[in-house]
Amino acid sequence: MGSPNGGAHDVACGRGAGVDDFRYRCVIMEELAREALASIHVGLTCHDDIVGPYLRDLCTDEQRKRWLPGVAGGEIITAMGMTEPDALIHLMERLPRERLALAYFAQTVAEHALAWTVEYTRTRKAFGAPLASLQNIRSKLAEMATEIDVTRTFVDAAVLALNDGELSATDAAKAKWWASDMQIRVIDTCVQLHGGYGYMMEYPIARVWQDARIQTIYGGANEIMKEIIGRELAAGG
Amino acid sequence: MGSPNGGAHDVACGRGAGVDDFRYRCVIMEELAREALASIHVGLTCHDDIVGPYLRDLCTDEQRKRWLPGVAGGEIITAMGMTEPDALIHLMERLPRERLALAYFAQTVAEHALAWTVEYTRTRKAFGAPLASLQNIRSKLAEMATEIDVTRTFVDAAVLALNDGELSATDAAKAKWWASDMQIRVIDTCVQLHGGYGYMMEYPIARVWQDARIQTIYGGANEIMKEIIGRELAAGG
Amino acid sequence: MGSPNGGAHDVACGRGAGVDDFRYRCVIMEELAREALASIHVGLTCHDDIVGPYLRDLCTDEQRKRWLPGVAGGEIITAMGMTEPDALIHLMERLPRERLALAYFAQTVAEHALAWTVEYTRTRKAFGAPLASLQNIRSKLAEMATEIDVTRTFVDAAVLALNDGELSATDAAKAKWWASDMQIRVIDTCVQLHGGYGYMMEYPIARVWQDARIQTIYGGANEIMKEIIGRELAAGG
Amino acid sequence: MGSPNGGAHDVACGRGAGVDDFRYRCVIMEELAREALASIHVGLTCHDDIVGPYLRDLCTDEQRKRWLPGVAGGEIITAMGMTEPDALIHLMERLPRERLALAYFAQTVAEHALAWTVEYTRTRKAFGAPLASLQNIRSKLAEMATEIDVTRTFVDAAVLALNDGELSATDAAKAKWWASDMQIRVIDTCVQLHGGYGYMMEYPIARVWQDARIQTIYGGANEIMKEIIGRELAAGG
Numbered sequence: 001m002g003s004p005n006g007g008a009h010d011v012a013c014g015r016g017a018g019v020d021d022f023r024y025r026c027v028i029m030e031e032l033a034r035e036a037l038a039s040i041h042v043g044l045t046c047h048d049d050i051v052g053p054y055l056r057d058l059c060t061d062e063q064r065k066r067w068l069p070g071v072a073g074g075e076i077i078t079a080m081g082m083t084e085p086d087a088l089i090h091l092m093e094r095l096p097r098e099r100l101a102l103a104y105f106a107q108t109v110a111e112h113a114l115a116w117t118v119e120y121t122r123t124r125k126a127f128g129a130p131l132a133s134l135q136n137i138r139s140k141l142a143e144m145a146t147e148i149d150v151t152r153t154f155v156d157a158a159v160l161a162l163n164d165g166e167l168s169a170t171d172a173a174k175a176k177w178w179a180s181d182m183q184i185r186v187i188d189t190c191v192q193l194h195g196g197y198g199y200m201m202e203y204p205i206a207r208v209w210q211d212a213r214i215q216t217i218y219g220g221a222n223e224i225m226k227e228i229i230g231r232e233l234a235a236g237g
Numbered sequence: 238m239g240s241p242n243g244g245a246h247d248v249a250c251g252r253g254a255g256v257d258d259f260r261y262r263c264v265i266m267e268e269l270a271r272e273a274l275a276s277i278h279v280g281l282t283c284h285d286d287i288v289g290p291y292l293r294d295l296c297t298d299e300q301r302k303r304w305l306p307g308v309a310g311g312e313i314i315t316a317m318g319m320t321e322p323d324a325l326i327h328l329m330e331r332l333p334r335e336r337l338a339l340a341y342f343a344q345t346v347a348e349h350a351l352a353w354t355v356e357y358t359r360t361r362k363a364f365g366a367p368l369a370s371l372q373n374i375r376s377k378l379a380e381m382a383t384e385i386d387v388t389r390t391f392v393d394a395a396v397l398a399l400n401d402g403e404l405s406a407t408d409a410a411k412a413k414w415w416a417s418d419m420q421i422r423v424i425d426t427c428v429q430l431h432g433g434y435g436y437m438m439e440y441p442i443a444r445v446w447q448d449a450r451i452q453t454i455y456g457g458a459n460e461i462m463k464e465i466i467g468r469e470l471a472a473g474g
Numbered sequence: 475m476g477s478p479n480g481g482a483h484d485v486a487c488g489r490g491a492g493v494d495d496f497r498y499r500c501v502i503m504e505e506l507a508r509e510a511l512a513s514i515h516v517g518l519t520c521h522d523d524i525v526g527p528y529l530r531d532l533c534t535d536e537q538r539k540r541w542l543p544g545v546a547g548g549e550i551i552t553a554m555g556m557t558e559p560d561a562l563i564h565l566m567e568r569l570p571r572e573r574l575a576l577a578y579f580a581q582t583v584a585e586h587a588l589a590w591t592v593e594y595t596r597t598r599k600a601f602g603a604p605l606a607s608l609q610n611i612r613s614k615l616a617e618m619a620t621e622i623d624v625t626r627t628f629v630d631a632a633v634l635a636l637n638d639g640e641l642s643a644t645d646a647a648k649a650k651w652w653a654s655d656m657q658i659r660v661i662d663t664c665v666q667l668h669g670g671y672g673y674m675m676e677y678p679i680a681r682v683w684q685d686a687r688i689q690t691i692y693g694g695a696n697e698i699m700k701e702i703i704g705r706e707l708a709a710g711g
Numbered sequence: 712m713g714s715p716n717g718g719a720h721d722v723a724c725g726r727g728a729g730v731d732d733f734r735y736r737c738v739i740m741e742e743l744a745r746e747a748l749a750s751i752h753v754g755l756t757c758h759d760d761i762v763g764p765y766l767r768d769l770c771t772d773e774q775r776k777r778w779l780p781g782v783a784g785g786e787i788i789t790a791m792g793m794t795e796p797d798a799l800i801h802l803m804e805r806l807p808r809e810r811l812a813l814a815y816f817a818q819t820v821a822e823h824a825l826a827w828t829v830e831y832t833r834t835r836k837a838f839g840a841p842l843a844s845l846q847n848i849r850s851k852l853a854e855m856a857t858e859i860d861v862t863r864t865f866v867d868a869a870v871l872a873l874n875d876g877e878l879s880a881t882d883a884a885k886a887k888w889w890a891s892d893m894q895i896r897v898i899d900t901c902v903q904l905h906g907g908y909g910y911m912m913e914y915p916i917a918r919v920w921q922d923a924r925i926q927t928i929y930g931g932a933n934e935i936m937k938e939i940i941g942r943e944l945a946a947g948g
Contacts, residue, residue, distance in 0.1 A: 118470050130471075135609040136934060138467030145466055146411040153390040174383040191924065195932060199925045213902065213920070214910050221906060223847060229382055230375030233355050234367075372846040373697060428687065432695060436688045450665065450683070451673045458669060460610060592944050604945075612941030619940055620885040627864040648857040703856055704849030707829050708841075 022097075022162050026104055033108040036204040038211035041105050047071070049098040051078035095220060096172035100158055102219045103175035106183035107148070107155045109208055114144050116205055117190040120197075137193060144186050151182050170232050177225035180215035187212050259334075259399050263341055270345040273441040275448035278342050284308070286335035288315035332457060333409035337395055339456045340412035343420035344385070344392045346445055351381050353442055354427040357434075374430060381423050388419050407469050414462035417452035424449050496571075496636050500578055507582040510678040512685035515579050521545070523572040525552035569694060570646035574632055576693045577649035580657035581622070581629045583682055588618050590679055591664040594671075611667060618660050625656050644706050651699035654689035661686050733808075733873050737815055744819040747915040749922035752816050758782070760809040762789035806931060807883035811869055813930045814886035817894035818859070818866045820919055825855050827916055828901040831908075848904060855897050862893050881943050888936035891926035898923050 025048070032041045055067050055078075070076030080087075118141060121131040131137050158175045161167040191198035191209050198205050216222045262285070269278045292304050292315075307313030317324075355378060358368040368374050395412045398404040428435035428446050435442050453459045499522070506515045529541050529552075544550030554561075592615060595605040605611050632649045635641040665672035665683050672679050690696045736759070743752045766778050766789075781787030791798075829852060832842040842848050869886045872878040902909035902920045909916050927933045 122471065122473065132471035135464070135467075136613055138471050139460075139463045139610055141470045142463040142466035145470060146415050149408075149411055150387060150391040150415055153394050154387040157390050171386075174386055178383050178387055192927060192932070192934075195928060199928060209924070210921070216903060217906055217910060221903070223376075223903075226376045226379040227372070229379035230372075233378045233382060234359065234369035234375050236359065373850055376847055429690060429695070429697075432691055436691060446687070447684070453666060454669055454673060458666070460666075596945065596947065606945035609938070609941075612945050613934075613937045615944045616937040616940035619944055620889050623882075623885055624861060624865040624889055627868050628861040631864050645860075648860055652857050652861055697850075700850045700853040701846070703853035704846075707852045707856060708833065708843035708849050710833065 020163075022100070022159050025101065026108075026159060029101070029105045030108045033105060033112050033208075036109075036112075036207045036211070038105075038109070038208065043077075045098060045101045045105075046080060047078050049101045050080060050095075053097065096167045096169055097162060099172040099176035099219055099225075100155075100162055100167060102215060103155055103172075103179035104159065106179040106212075106215055107151055109212065110144075110148050110179075110183045110186040111152075113187050113190045113205060113208055114141070114148055117141070117144075117193050121193055131193070140189055140193065144189060147182055147186065151179055155179060170229050173220070173225040173228040176219060177216070177222035180212075181222060183215060184212050257400075259337070259396050262338070263345075263396060266338070266342045267345045270342060270349050270445075273346075273349075273444045273448070275342075275346070275445065280314075282335060282338045282342075283317060284315050286338045287317060287332075290334065333404045333406055334399060336409040336413035336456055336462075337392075337399055337404065339452060340392055340409075340416035341396065343416035343449075343452055344388055346449065347381075347385050347388075347416075347420045347423040350424050350427045350442060350445055351378070351385055354378070354381075354430050358430055368430070377426055377430065381426060384419055384423065388416055392416055407466055410457070410462040410465040413456060414453070414459035417449075418459060420452060421449050494637075496574070496633050499575070500582075500633060503575070503579045504582045507579060507586050507682075510583075510586075510681045510685070512579070512583070512682065517551075519572060519575045519579075520554060521552050523575045524554060524569075527571065570641045570643055571636060573646040573650035573693055573699075574629075574636055574641065576689060577629055577646075577653035578633065580653040580686075580689055581625055583686065584618075584622050584653075584657045584660040585626075587661045587664045587679060587682055588615070588622055591615070591618075591667050595667055605667070614663055614667065618663060621656055621660065625653055629653060644703050647694070647699040647702040650693060651690070651696035654686075654696060657689060658686050731874075733811070733870050736812070737819075737870060740812070740816045741819045744816060744823050744919075747820075747823075747918045747922070749816075749820070749919065754788075756809060756812045756816075757791060758789045760812045761791060761806075764808065807878045807880055808873060810883040810887035810930055810936075811866075811873055811878065813926060814866055814883075814890035815870065817890040817923075817926055818862055820923065821855075821859050821890075821894045821897040822863075824898050824901045824916060824919055825852070825859055828852070828855075828904050832904055842904070851900055851904065855900060858893055858897065862890055866890060881940050884931070884936040884939040887930060888927070888933035891923075891933060894926060895923050 028044070029041060032038070032044075052068075052071055055064065055071065059067070067076065071078060118132070121137050121141065124131050126134075132141070155175055158167055158171060161171065187205070187209050190205050194203065194205050197203050198209070200206055201210075220228075265281070266278060269275070269281075289305075289308055292301065292308065296304070304313065308315060355369070358374050358378065361368050363371075369378065392412055395404055395408060398408065424442070424446050427442050431440065431442050434440050435446070437443055438447075457465075502518070503515060506512070506518075526542075526545055529538065529545060533541070541550065545552060592606070595611050595615065598605050600608075606615070629649055632641055632645060635645065661679070661683050664679050668677065668679050671677050672683070674680055675684075694702075739755070740752060743749070743755075763779075763782055766775065766782065770778070778787065782789060829843070832848050832852065835842050837845075843852070866886055869878055869882060872882065898916070898920050901916050905914065905916050908914050909920070911917055912921075931939075
């Protein structure tokens with residue numbers, strides 16, 4: 001699989017064929033989320049959101065020609081080697097795209113997790129009636145559906161802003177911490193509603209639960225996101 | 238003050254001058270919120286969102302002519318007399334507009350409360366430095382700003398859907414419970430950040446705190462909103 | 475009403491008759507809470523927990539003789555005049571007793587609020603059945619009952635520790651922030667379960683809701699409590 | 712390892728040597744928690760809290776003589792085979808002991824998790840200073856320490872009540888849901904404070920995070936615990 005969209009491929013090939021639309025990438029994330037394939041998404045975001053743009057923006061022309069075609073074509077798989085002091089600063093400077101990718105993935109995973117759980121509670125019976133006939137269960141489904149829908153409008157707006165080159169570091173930080181926190185809250189409730197099955201790796205809900213936990217830690221820990229937002233507010237932004 | 242927009246006035250006067258845009262009403266809510274005038278908003282929403290549409294939709298022509306001009310012009314101030322069994326059902330059938338009004342008011346009050354609190358924490362000093370220089374304070378400001386921004390995109394989308402006649406009862410219920418819960422969470426934190434001043438009625442933050450509590454109770458208690466949403470999910474909606 | 479217990483009266487009268495047991499004071503708090511009389515408790519805690527011990531510990535003998543008999547007998551009603559820089563430090567040095575009083579009052583108010591709410595939901599009918607027959611309502615009652623019982627064991631242990639002269643500043647801080655946060659959470663839910671009645675001052679639940687909000691702000695804001703506890707942990711305590 | 716305490720061994724051997732004190736079992740749980748050995752504890756609680764007492768209470772004398780010596784001595788490892796309709800009812804009738812075991816294990820795991828995290832944040836440096844020098848970190852440590860200490864007093868009281876044969880089903884349910892919820896909240900925060908290390912299985916905090924999730928599901932899901940408590944309240948208990 002080559003790079004689904006984005007500058008790396010275009011710059012490498014000199015095409016710029018109008019495919020720099022983050023929504024293509026979103027489609028891929030939705031398909032990965034449907035199959036609970038978070039680890040593949042992590043590889044993709046490293047390759048496509050982090051290393052790709054770095055090569056594009058920080059390399060010499062010669063380096064670009066040497067690396068980007070293979071990166072864009074999928075023959076070269078990139079990775080990161082971080083040393084704490086400096087790499088961190090570079091990362092903090094240009095991470096809106098990666099952060100939005102994490103936020104969008106959080107969003108779509110949460111949506112799938114809810115869909116599985118609605119299905120499960122509609123078909124699974126306890127005491128002769130579907131779980132979803134219990135008021136408490138319905139109430140939790142309603143809370144999750146709301147939280148997911150509310151977040152969806154914000155994440156979608158951020159995608160359009162990114163496409164327009166207008167997604168601020170602050171808004172990307174908001175999307176990242178909020179959506180990843182939401183993802184974990186939602187999935188945690190979904191696991192609980194699945195009962196014992198929610199803790200068995202045969203069920204996708206168990207796998208997305210295990211995979212989700214890193215989302216508030218990497219890509220800039222959520223505490224760092226709040227620091228970015230808070231500083232702007234404190235400075236009068 | 239006459240009815241800021243909406244069918245009552247138009248139907249009454251036979252004009253239909255293209256002013257059935259809920260955003261006019263939103264402007265009024267924003268101005269009321271700025272001055273912490275929740276009680277006026279309650280009167281407005283009763284008059285304009287509940288009684289007005291009821292007169293318009295459920296009256297005979299004669300009744301409409303008798304009541305609506307005065308209602309729209311502001312000479313007649315309406316009120317509700319609810320008897321539990323039936324009135325409640327009528328209310329539940331046609332409340333998307335009222336619920337969105339409560340949600341929008343929640344949104345704009347929360348935004349003003351945060352603005353006051355950002356200002357307060359930037360200017361108020363403790364131990365020789367502004368409160369906003371404390372990491373904990375900044376973190377809380379960041380959380381509130383995010384929650385408010387996320388909710389704003391959802392509420393705005395719901396306003397446009399209402400204008401298009403496409404706001405479902407379920408989405409109105411989501412907007413109502415989520416925004417009013419958010420309003421109370423945000424204001425509660427703002428009160429805390431104001432310290433002792435947050436509990437003095439001379440400060441607007443104390444007044445909006447006291448006024449906000451009813452928002453999760455009326456207009457359909459938030460538990461009822463979740464029931465509306467949950468039933469649709471349980472039914473396969 | 476004179477001072478219910480405590481050193482002020484004993485020192486003043488030279489008796490030391492073995493009544494320095496904080497549980498007498500707890501009885502008074504329970505009776506005040508039953509009648510939703512938070513403002514009287516505030517006066518009592520100022521008089522008996524703050525000013526009294528200060529007069530006893532920091533005065534000259536002559537001052538003690540002049541003031542304490544009236545303070546203990548109730549003829550002299552004390553008050554505080556705080557100037558921010560210094561008074562604050564003195565307060566922070568010797569507040570375990572006051573903080574425990576606030577915690578204990580929070581506990582007993584929460585217990586009464588739950589009792590009113592259990593009674594209300596058992597007798598109030600909706601759709602032909604008591605509110606308490608709804609699963610969601612029962613679940614909330616169960617959560618509150620648990621939170622209250624868990625906190626009760628901690629607060630009671632702190633009262634015994636105070637009696638033994640062994641209540642640390644850190645443990646008093648834990649009791650203060652935890653119990654006051656719990657009080658507000660519980661009362662907020664109780665208001666919600668009362669529906670519209672929960673927002674009417676004729677009902678005690680509305681009055682304790684309004685009175686409770688200051689509890690996390692005064693007596694050392696809860697943020698300060700966490701700072702006291704956190705510093706000890708960070709220092710290896 | 713034989714049965715650490717409890718009736719099984721005593722009944723089997725006809726000794727009754729005064730060792731039916733649940734605190735011996737607590738010591739074992741504390742040692743297992745220190746090494747993050749939740750899976751061993753699960754085996755122990757099945758063997759010692761569930762199957763053992765069932766054999767003791769529900770068997771014929773002949774069956775007791777046949778099974779209990781091996782069970783108590785550790786030569787026979789027991790297991791459960793549950794069929795949903797009936798076995799569930801038996802379990803619900805006599806689970807205070809098992810539920811308290813889960814609660815106590817939750818408590819001691821949370822305590823160890825906090826201890827590891829305090830140590831980590833005191834020694835790990837970011838930007839030249841220990842993590843624990845950041846106000847936000849200290850605040851989270853303080854919240855966890857408080858929540859743990861508050862729960863400890865309740866769990867300890869429940870252990871003594873069990874020893875006295877006076878632990879009610881309701882109080883066991885309170886201990887079970889509250890402590891397991893607390894365990895998960897605390898560990899989740901501890902993982903976050905460990906950053907990337909918190910998600911690596913080489914660190915005990917990652918292992919206890921993974922193991923903890925089942926605690927709110929088995930032993931009677933926490934929703935069932937609340938139903939037990941709520942029904943008593945609704946019935947006037």
